[in-house]
Amino acid sequence: QVQLVESGGGLVQSGGSLRLSCAASARTFSIYTMGWFRQAPGQEREFVAAISGSGRDTYYADNVKDRFTISRDNAKNTVYLQMNTLKPEDTAVYYCATGLDLGRPKLRFDDYRYWGQGTQVTVSS
Numbered sequence: 462q463v464q465l466v467e468s469g470g471g472l473v474q475s476g477g478s479l480r481l482s483c484a485a486s487a488r489t490f491s492i493y494t495m496g497w498f499r500q501a502p503g504q505e506r507e508f509v510a511a512i513s514g515s516g517r518d519t520y521y522a523d524n525v526k527d528r529f530t531i532s533r534d535n536a537k538n539t540v541y542l543q544m545n546t547l548k549p550e551d552t553a554v555y556y557c558a559t560g561l562d563l564g565r566p567k568l569r570f571d572d573y574r575y576w577g578q579g580t581q582v583t584v585s586s
Contacts, residue, residue, distance in 0.1 A: 463487045463575040465557045470580030473547055477584070481542040483557030483577055491515060494562045495533055495540040496573055499553035499582075506556065506570055510542060514562035525551075547584045554579040 464486040473479050487493055496511040510531040511520045519531050530543040540557065558573035567573060 463559055465577035467557045467577045467580040470582045472583045475586050477547050478545045483540045485538045490538040491535045493559045494567045496558045497542045498556045501553040508568050511567050520566050549584045549586045552584050555582050
């Protein structure tokens with residue numbers, strides 16, 4: 462069982478920045494791929510970004526590439542999502558997720574076994 466706790470959400474103006482954090486309870490954090498997803502009201506949960514256990518490989522959705530950066534600190538059991546140039550359409554609940562690193566990208570909802578409770582990000586225009 463891995464527990465995930467997100468933090469860092471909030472209200473920001475369009476063009477602003479936020480950094481989300483997700484702390485994991487995993488004993489060996491580096492064996493887990495970490496991902497961020499988001500869900501806006503009335504919409505399905507969508508993939509945002511993922512990072513391999515070592516941190517070497519990262520993946521992004523096209524609509525956040527060049528604006529968001531995922532990173533991890535395996536010594537602190539924490540993954541981050543730096544979000545820059547935020548837009549109103551980025552408004553959503555952001556979820557951290559994890560699953561064992563199997564050496565392939567994890568871009569789908571069902572690739573992940575454990576989920577956090579979510580943190581709200583609201584971007585005002």
